[in-house]
Amino acid sequence: MNTKILIALFLISSVMLTSCKKYLDVNPKSTLSEEQLFESELGFQQALTGVYSQMAGRSLYGDNLSMGFVSALAQNYAVSGSAAPFVQTRALNYTSAEVMGYTSAIWNTSYSAIAGLNKVLENTREKRNVLSDQNYAMIRGEALGLRAYLHFELLRMFGPEFTAGAAEKAIPYKTTVDEFAVIPSTAAEVIRLTLADLTEAATLLKERDPIISNTVSRRSKMNYYAVKALEARVCLYSGDKAGAMLAAQVVTSSGKFPFVTSAAASAAAGSRDRLYLNEEVFMIRVRDISTWADPGYFKFNGSANFKLTRSTANFNILYETAAGGGTDFRYLYRIEQDQTSPFPSKFWQTYQFNTLDTNRLDQHVPLIRLSEMYYIMAEAAATPAEGVGYLNTVRQNRALAALATTITQTVLNTEITKEYQKEFYAEGQLFYYYKRKKIVRMQFMTADIPLSKYQLPVPDSEKEYNPNY
DSSP states (O other): OOHHHHHHHHHHHHHHHHHOTTOSSOOOOOHHHHHHHTSSHHHHHHHHHHHHHHHHSTTTTTTTTTTSHHHHHTTOOOOOSTTSTTHHHHTTOTTSHHHHHHHHHHHHHHHHHHHHHHHHHHHHHHTGGGSOHHHHHHHHHHHHHHHHHHHHHHHHHHSOOHHHHTTSEEEOOOOSOSSSOOOOEEHHHHHHHHHHHHHHHHHHHHTTOTTTTTSOOOTTSOOHHHHHHHHHHHHHHTTOHHHHHHHHHHHHTSOOSOOOOHHHHTSOGGGOOSSOGGGEEEEEEOTTTHHHIIIIISOOTTOOSOOSOOOHHHHHHHTTGGGTGGGOHHHHHHEEEETTEEEEOTTOOOOOOSSOOTTOSSSEEEEEEHHHHHHHHHHHOSSHHHHHHHHHHHHHTTTOOOOOTTOOHHHHHHHHHHHHHHHTTTTTOHHHHHHHHTOSSOTTOSSOOOGGGGSOOOOHHHHHHOTTO
16 A cells, blocks of 8 residues: 555544544544554554654644643743733633643644554554564554653643652553543553553663664654653652663763754854754654744744744843853854844754755754753762762753852752753743742742642543543
């Protein structure tokens, strides 16, 4: 069957599921189309491609879970006026139609993608004879890693703060494709199931993933190091600092993800690496990102209409320019001017290319960065002196002065927070950091908020047909 048809069959079946609000998974495809899809290794690969396509869409990491909705929750933007984007989101008004529209799209698309992954996983067992040992390990390992990633993202958004709410109901951890509503797992159960998927994924990929032997980059796929990086993130979230440290060290010691160079970060506009591409442990390719990132979100293009940005004064505070932060690559080369207004250019690119280059300097959204592994190790370190060493690794690779190794744990914690704010501006990670650290006043807010604001409500469409909440 033609490749495009295979992709279409998979995506159409996913869309069919989303329209049926009663279920968390896709409506059954016709027996013929499903048999055709999983009768070859190509079909399995195209099924995974369908999941990546869903993840790259605006409902998930192309927008809502990166530069858009979740970044607005974290107060990354300060645009005013009733017609401005994300007004109710920035106000944390979770009963508004605006917020409920975003959360419903995130919930439904995530579970639709999870259903697709479960179908792939089911068929790796049922159609094992179709797959070589290499492709069995790669396809199954990748699907398990993605299933863990998506469930953990849902937990971070819709689940309770973990230290106080580990035993509370959170989200369903969906591992089968069927028509039945699933009892929501507790937050602790979601962590257990996530780590179980990651353990199996790491075992499968460790011996087979060509990223380990440098044969293929695979940073735009759920590769072995992405699995370990996600494990580090999950362990830290659940309070397992030792596990987080060990998993993060696998990534940092690999040598696969070099820090951006000064030359690449400061290059002329047409070849500047604003995304720090080589540092991305896991990223998603979003081919049509320019249609909303430029001019829809960031660059003004001669218009003063509501764009996602902050004032020059705010950016100076964010990057601490009065305290020596003016040398920071992230400030110098990613906060650019459009006429008289600053705008964040991380996702706005003028990259010139001559071929269909998979490593082009645009069309990518970071999902896990190398820097996060150093921040995790800094937080998990046994002493402040050890922790500041990890933090300084990132700071010095951003052209900032090293912090003194004699700083206290309290100061170190503050500096880690500042780094999260600088590094993950407009990437969708900061809100979850604030939640995990129980920070009651996000940067640029003028009043404290209750910690309950960090748990978004499960969509009504799910509660209506799932009596288990």
